[in-house]
Structure formats: C-alpha cells, structure tokens
Amino acid sequence: MAEAIASVILEQLTAITIDKAREAWSLVRGAEKEVKRLESNFKALQLELEGAEEKEYLDKRVKHWLDKFKDVSYDMEDVLDDWETAVLSLQRDGVESCSSCSVRKWKVCPFISCFSSGSQIVRRYDIATKIKEINEELDQIVNDKVRFELTKKETKQHKQRLESTSFVDVSELIGRDAVKEDIIRILFREERTRNIPTVTLVGMGGTGKTALAQLIYNDSRIQAHFSKTIWVCVSNPFDQSQIARAILADLDLDALVSLNTPTLQNILRIITEKLKEIKFLFVFDDVWTDRDQDWEPLKAAFKYGMLGSWILVTTRNESVARRMDSSQIVPLELLSEKICWSILARKALSRRNRVSCENLEDIGREIAKKCKGLPLAAKTLGGLLQNKRGREEWQTILNSVIWKSGFGQEIFSPLLLSYYDLPPTIRQCLSYCAIFPNNYTINKYELIQHWMAQGYLNSNDDARRELKGEEYFEYLAARSFFQDFKKDTYDSIISCKMHDLVHDFVRFLTEDRFAIEEMAGNSTLDLSSKKARHLRLVIQNCKSSPLYIYGLEKLRSLIVTSDDKTSGDVLQDLFHRSKLLRLLEFNSFHLRPEEIVPGMENLIHLRYLSLISCSGLENLPEAVCELIGLRSLNLRDCLNLKKLAVGISKLINLKYLRIKDCPRLTYYPKGIANLTSLETLSGIKMRIDGSDGDQLSIGDLENMNLLGGNLCVELIGDSIDWNEARRAKLHKKIYLKRMDLWICSKSINEDELLQALNPPSKFPVVLFDYQKWFDSYDACLKRLNVRENIRVALIVQQAALQLVDWAEFFGKKSYFLIYD
Numbered sequence: 103m104a105e106a107i108a109s110v111i112l113e114q115l116t117a118i119t120i121d122k123a124r125e126a127w128s129l130v131r132g133a134e135k136e137v138k139r140l141e142s143n144f145k146a147l148q149l150e151l152e153g154a155e156e157k158e159y160l161d162k163r164v165k166h167w168l169d170k171f172k173d174v175s176y177d178m179e180d181v182l183d184d185w186e187t188a189v190l191s192l193q194r195d196g197v198e199s200c201s202s203c204s205v206r207k208w209k210v211c212p213f214i215s216c217f218s219s220g221s222q223i224v225r226r227y228d229i230a231t232k233i234k235e236i237n238e239e240l241d242q243i244v245n246d247k248v249r250f251e252l253t254k255k256e257t258k259q260h261k262q263r264l265e266s267t268s269f270v271d272v273s274e275l276i277g278r279d280a281v282k283e284d285i286i287r288i289l290f291r292e293e294r295t296r297n298i299p300t301v302t303l304v305g306m307g308g309t310g311k312t313a314l315a316q317l318i319y320n321d322s323r324i325q326a327h328f329s330k331t332i333w334v335c336v337s338n339p340f341d342q343s344q345i346a347r348a349i350l351a352d353l354d355l356d357a358l359v360s361l362n363t364p365t366l367q368n369i370l371r372i373i374t375e376k377l378k379e380i381k382f383l384f385v386f387d388d389v390w391t392d393r394d395q396d397w398e399p400l401k402a403a404f405k406y407g408m409l410g411s412w413i414l415v416t417t418r419n420e421s422v423a424r425r426m427d428s429s430q431i432v433p434l435e436l437l438s439e440k441i442c443w444s445i446l447a448r449k450a451l452s453r454r455n456r457v458s459c460e461n462l463e464d465i466g467r468e469i470a471k472k473c474k475g476l477p478l479a480a481k482t483l484g485g486l487l488q489n490k491r492g493r494e495e496w497q498t499i500l501n502s503v504i505w506k507s508g509f510g511q512e513i514f515s516p517l518l519l520s521y522y523d524l525p526p527t528i529r530q531c532l533s534y535c536a537i538f539p540n541n542y543t544i545n546k547y548e549l550i551q552h553w554m555a556q557g558y559l560n561s562n563d564d565a566r567r568e569l570k571g572e573e574y575f576e577y578l579a580a581r582s583f584f585q586d587f588k589k590d591t592y593d594s595i596i597s598c599k600m601h602d603l604v605h606d607f608v609r610f611l612t613e614d615r616f617a618i619e620e621m622a623g624n625s626t627l628d629l630s631s632k633k634a635r636h637l638r639l640v641i642q643n644c645k646s647s648p649l650y651i652y653g654l655e656k657l658r659s660l661i662v663t664s665d666d667k668t669s670g671d672v673l674q675d676l677f678h679r680s681k682l683l684r685l686l687e688f689n690s691f692h693l694r695p696e697e698i699v700p701g702m703e704n705l706i707h708l709r710y711l712s713l714i715s716c717s718g719l720e721n722l723p724e725a726v727c728e729l730i731g732l733r734s735l736n737l738r739d740c741l742n743l744k745k746l747a748v749g750i751s752k753l754i755n756l757k758y759l760r761i762k763d764c765p766r767l768t769y770y771p772k773g774i775a776n777l778t779s780l781e782t783l784s785g786i787k788m789r790i791d792g793s794d795g796d797q798l799s800i801g802d803l804e805n806m807n808l809l810g811g812n813l814c815v816e817l818i819g820d821s822i823d824w825n826e827a828r829r830a831k832l833h834k835k836i837y838l839k840r841m842d843l844w845i846c847s848k849s850i851n852e853d854e855l856l857q858a859l860n861p862p863s864k865f866p867v868v869l870f871d872y873q874k875w876f877d878s879y880d881a882c883l884k885r886l887n888v889r890e891n892i893r894v895a896l897i898v899q900q901a902a903l904q905l906v907d908w909a910e911f912f913g914k915k916s917y918f919l920i921y922d
C-alpha cells in the first residue's frame with residue numbers, strides 16, 4: 103500500500119507542477135527547490151517500498167519504518183490537495199493577483215485572498231513551509247532505510263508457499279467426496295478438442311483446492327485409468343523450463359539427464375514424442391499466471407497426447423481457467439459448520455479422553471463457526487487448541503477476534519500470498535474495503551466512487567478513472583476476494599460481498615488505519631491513540647445530545663449511520679475538526695439543512711458527499727455549492743427533499759450526480775446545465791415542452807458531454823418542443839453508455855420523441871411510459887384486491903427509474919406479488 107501511495111504522490115506532483123504550472127507555482131514561490139527535493143525523495147523511496155511491505159509482518163522494525171512513511175505520505179497528500187484546491191479556486195474565480203502577493207521566503211499567498219466565496223473563507227495554509235517540514239521527515243526515513251537494510255529489494259522468499267506434492271494421507275481429508283466423484287466422472291470422458299481438455303478448480307486461498315486435487319490424483323481408479331499421472335507444483339513465479347523439466351523427469355529421467363543442451367526447445371521436443379504413446383493426467387497445482395505467452399509452448403507440446411488425456415489445474419484466479427481453455431471450471435464451495443467441526447476436532451481432541459472431549463465439544467463447535475467454511479482455518483485452529491487444556495483457554499479463543507489474535511497471521515498466510523500478488527494500486531483498493539462492516543452488500547458503483555474520492559484511481563485522463571475502477575474490481579473478483587455477486591440482465595456485476603475471513607483479513611491489514619465504532623446515547627469516542635484515517639460510526643439512541651470524538655482531525659473518510667431517531671444536532675462539532683475529509687456519508691439521520699451548513703466551508707478536500715435517508719432534508723443547502731473539489735454527489739431516499747441548491751452550477755468539478763428515490767423533488771435549477779464535467783446524470787426531471795427560463799429542460803443538455811456515463815431523465819410536458827429537443831445535441835453524445843427516458847404524458851408519441859431528439863444511430867436508448875406502467879400497476883392492485891398505498895406507489899415509481907426491462911421489474915417481489 104505504501105508503494106501505491108508514493109506513486110500517487112509522484113503523479114500528483116507532476117500534474118500540479120506541469121499541467122497547471124502557472125497557477126501552481128504561484129502558490130509556492132521561493133520553494134521550487136524544496137518541491138524538486140520532495141520529488142527526488144519519493145522516487146528514492148519508491149524503489150524500496152515493495153520489498154519493505156513484504157517484510158512488515160515478519161519484522162516489527164520494518165513495520166514501524168513503513169508506518170512512519172505512511173504517516174508522512176498522508177500528510178504530503180493533504181498538502182498536495184490543499185495546493186490543487188487553491189489552483190482550482192484560482193481557475194474558478196479568475197484570481198490572478200495571488201502571484202504578485204508580497205511573500206517572504208517559505209511563505210505563500212494566503213488562501214484568504216486567493217480562495218474565498220462570499221463570507222466563507224477557507225483557512226490559511228502555508229504550503230511551502232509544510233513541504234519543507236515533510237522533506238526533513240523524509241530525510242530521516244531515507245536514513246533509516248539503511249539501518250533496516252532496505253537499500254535493495256530482496257527476493258520475495260515468504261511469498262513462495264511450500265511446494266506441494268501428490269503424497270497425502272487421504273484419510274485426513276474430509277468433506278470433498280461428492281465434488282471428487284463429479285470430477286472423476288469428467289476425467290473418464292473422452293473429449294476431442296484442439297488442445298488437451300482441462301478441468302480447473304477455482305477458489306480463494308485456504309478452501310482446500312490442493313487437498314481435493316490430491317484426493318483425485320491418488321484415487322486407485324485414476325491411477326488405473328491413465329497410463330501416466332504427473333504432479334507439478336507450478337506456484338509463482340511461473341517458470342516454463344522448470345515445469346517442462348519436472349514433466350520430463352517423471353516421463354523419462356534418463357532422457358533428461360542425457361541431454362547435452364537441456365533447453366526448453368529440446369525438452370519439449372522429447373516430451374512431445376513421449377506423449378504420443380500414452381494417455382496421461384497432468385495436475386498443475388497452484389497456478390497463478392494468466393498470461394497466454396507463458397502457457398503457449400507447453401500447450402503446444404501437450405496436445406500430442408492420446409485421446410482421453412486430461413489436465414487438472416488448481417488456482418485462486420478465475421482468469422487462469424479462461425487462459426487454459428478449460429472444459430470445466432469447478433468453483434470450490436465452502437464446507438459446512440459440521441464438517442469444519444470434524445476437521446477441527448480431529449486435531450484438537452486427538453489426545454484427550456472421552457470425558458474431556460465431551461466437556462469441550464460445545465465450545466469447540468462454536469469455534470468451528472469462526473472457520474467460515476475454510477478447511478485450512480479449521481485445521482489451523484484445531485492445531486492451536488491441541489495444547490489448550492481447559493474450558494477457560496478454549497473460551498478465550500472463542501471470544502477473540504481472529505484478526506487481532508496471535509494466530510491470525512497463520513490463518514491468513516494463504517491470503518497474504520494472494521495479496522502480495524496484486525499490483526500495489528489494487529492492494530490499496532482491496533485494503534479500503536475494511537471500511538465496510540462484515541456481511542455488507544457492497545455496491546460496485548459506490549465502491550468505485552469511494553476509490554476515486556481517495557485518489558486510488560489517479561489518472562491524467564478523467565474519463566479513464568471509472569474504467570480503471572471497473573478493471574480493478576473485476577481483477578479482485580476474479581481472484582476470489584469478492585463473492586455473492588448480484589448481476590444485471592447484461593451479466594454485469596451490480597453488487598457483491600466479502601467472505602467473512604477475507605473481511606477479517608483486510609481488517610488485519612489495516613487495523614490502525616480503519617475503524618468501525620459504535621456509540622450509544624451521550625458518549626465520547628477517543629481515536630487519538632490510533633492512527634485511524636477512515637471511520638465508520640454507528641450511532642444509536644441519541645436524539646439531540648452532542649457526541650464528542652477525539653482524533654477526528656486526520657480522517658479521510660467518515661461514514662455515519664444511525665437509527666432514524668437520531669438528530670443531526672449530535673454532529674455539531676464534526677465539520678470544524680474533520681477538515682481533511684475526502685469522503686463523507688450520512689445515513690438515516692433526521693438531518694436538517696441548517697445542521698450541515700456550519701463549518702461546511704472547511705471541507706476543501708471533500709470529493710464525495712452522500713446523503714442517504716436523511717428525512718429532515720427538504721432542500722440541498724447552498725453551502726454544498728462551495729465545495730469546489732466535489733466530484734460525486736449522491737442523494738438517495740431523501741423522501742422530503744423538494745429542491746436542489748440554486749448555486750449548484752459552482753460545482754465545476756462535479757462528475758457524478760445521482761438522485762434516487764426522492765419523490766418530492768420537483769425543483770431542478772438550470773445551473774445543472776453548467777456542470778459540463780458531468781459523466782453521469784440520473785434521476786433528473788427535465789421539460790420537453792420548452793424552456794421557461796427557470797426550470798431545467800432537455801435543451802440544457804447542450805453542453806454536457808456526459809462522457810462514458812449514463813443519463814436517466816424524466817420528461818415533463820404534454821408536447822414536444824422540437825427546437826429544445828434539437829438543442830440537446832444528443833447525436834454528439836456518442837460516448838454515453840445508456841440513456842433511459844421516462845415519458846409522463848399520453849400526448850407524447852415515442853417515435854416522434856426519438857425523431858426529435860435524434861440520438862446516435864447505435865445508441866442504447868430505453869423508453870419507459872409512466873402511463874402504461876401505472877395502468878399495469880393499478881390493474882395489479884385491483885386483481886390482488888389490495889388497497890393502494892401512496893407511500894408504496896411513490897417508492898415503486900422512483901425505483902422503476904433504474905429498471906432495465908419489464909421482466910426484471912415484475913420479478914422484484916419486494917414491490918408487489920406476481921400474478922398470472
């Protein structure tokens with residue numbers, strides 16, 4: 103993660119000192135040498151960070167060194183964000199005079215003159231002085247790397263797991279008999295394909311893929327069916343020559359020894375000749391690489407095997423199965439609690455008498471639940487409990503949190519292998535998932551927005567950031583870090599969950615930086631002793647008394663949820679101290695506009711603002727419009743929200759405006775038309791019958807590029823103003839992924855509307871007719887003899903904005919029953 107932070111900082115330095123040179127350098131006049139020195143320091147450290155990260159759980163000194171570097175890096179990111187925000191302010195307000203301000207060395211133009219809006223003045227911040235202070239800290243960190251012997255990146259010894267073999271006591275393996283039989287039946291088939299057919303076992307680390315492969319390999323029926331069975335532990339890094347040597351050594355050791363020039367070419371030539379005479383089974387265990395060029399020479403040699411030959415692969419990466427042209431992909435399911443207890447008990451109770459076993463069984467079964475279906479966890483916990491003699495010691499294990507306990511690293515070792523195999527930037531994105539509670543349904547869109555707010559998807563091309571987030575998400579999903587996927591009708595993932603043990607793992611990685619806390623009533627929370635940068639706060643049973651939280655000053659993310667009785671009064675001190683927030687989310691507050699205005703001007707770093715189920719919010723405060731760096735504004739389930747802020751046009755960097763399930767929202771200011779950076783606009787009402795100069799109309803889309811996003815609008819009016827429709831210039835918006843148009847009037851003809859709007863010829867436009875929908879809804883209610891409820895009707899109406907087609911909608915039993 104530290105390596106990713108360093109990369110981001112270097113990219114940010116480049117962006118603000120080159121792309122915006124004139125405005126940026128005016129804010130650090132006299133400090134140019136310090137900026138160059140800063141860049142040099144980060145480049146020097148970047149080379150050492152990956153090697154250091156892979157030692158931090160083995161050497162406490164290295165972990166301490168990395169923690170110091172991370173703290174300094176976070177501070178540097180804050181300075182760079184201040185710097186960039188000031189530049190944005192200069193660009194917005196057209197203030198050119200700052201560059202001529204009278205300054206002393208290490209003093210810059212104060213924000214009071216170059217970054218203000220009306221009576222709201224952003225705090226004065228001495229950027230140049232802070233850069234000098236950070237350089238001094240970095241100098242010490244650079245010196246420390248010599249003491250910790252980090253001057254060169256070492257071979258990743260601990261990344262290599264122990265080499266697997268086919269030898270195993272099959273009597274020790276429990277719970278895989280059914281899937282074993284299914285795979286053996288597959289291996290007995292004869293399939294005529296271009297390459298040797300492949301079965302691939304896929305699962306996260308610790309699910310028992312290797313154990314299952316060993317069961318299959320050692321089955322007497324398999325040994326009798328195939329002329330030759332060969333086991334190869336592939337692992338990482340992938341080595342073609344080593345794999346080829348292992349195969350030839352098993353086929354004909356003398357042939358390998360007698361080779362004068364044992365090149366890959368010569369070895370594969372002999373393998374090809376040998377395979378023509380036999381029906382073989384190759385087991386490739388623990389495959390990581392999914393690069394075609396790695397496998398091509400080997401697959402070309404294997405295809406000469408006799409009909410009926412097979413390859414069995416184990417991997418934690420689903421993309422490996424695609425690269426291997428797998429005939430069958432077998433996701434390895436988790437074990438039941440009963441089987442986990444059997445595995446655990448076999449270890450933990452092996453040397454105890456019957457009375458002792460009976461005395462410990464109830465606690466043991468509860469501990470087995472902590473394994474969450476992973477046989478490796480059950481085996482590890484069983485080994486730990488073997489030496490714990492009494493109920494008290496077992497009870498201590500039961501009450502402990504795995505990721506905080508002394509045996510957490512042993513259980514997480516397979517996941518650490520997967521983690522270190524990720525690129526540094528994707529490690530950072532995975533680690534961020536520690537902010538979600540256990541068993542949380544993660545919305546893919548919102549997760550990517552979170553990553554963007556934190557700067558994890560840094561790119562010079564803004565349009566590429568969301569695409570990069572999609573790539574990172576798919577990368578993690580393919581490697582079994584996510585599960586329980588919910589998909590749309592186009593087979594794209596909408597949401598997912600994390601396995602409990604994976605969630606514990608990311609908490610283990612980020613214990614100091616991410617906090618999930620609960621508060622009840624009038625209480626105080628102290629984060630000052632921790633290094634928390636991200637906080638999820640759950641507040642219960644607190645109606646008006648203020649809560650005080652120590653240690654808010656360095657938070658990057660704050661997600662606050664409550665029961666629907668909690669008032670926004672409890673957060674009155676929040677904005678005055680949490681000035682470094684990138685992401686802020688309120689959920690289920692009775693939040694009134696006046697409660698979020700005080701101190702809002704302090705949040706100059708804020709990128710993402712989400713207001714969910716804030717029942718007291720009747721209008722979006724104008725103070726929100728002063729958040730110049732805001733890129734995402736998410737309004738969901740604000741049932742009493744009636745109008746957006748008039749000054750919304752000031753949010754020149756806003757890229758995502760999401761409005762969902764706000765049934766009373768009727769006022770959409772024309773200033774939305776000035777948000778030309780928007781990439782996604784959804785849940786908006788626009789007039790189609792002309793522009794009255796006050797309310798948003800379809801023609802106001804004229805200057806919105808909406809690059810790469812979605813447009814979902816409700817068209818208001820009983821007629822089509824052709825001039826307004828053409829002014830929208832939809833034919834030029836060729837990068838939109840999708841457009842949903844909701845028609846509210848019987849008087850508007852769908853074909854005529856499409857002709858007037860003139861979207862691109864291959865544009866994905868979906869038309870929905872409210873009247874037809876309500877006719878169906880009313881008929882359904884009458885058929886079911888159900889009394890219509892206005893509240894339910896409003897929710898269903900708004901939810902329908904997100905539908906893909908009628909079938910998907912009528913399949914949602916949460917709205918109404920299906921009838922024939």
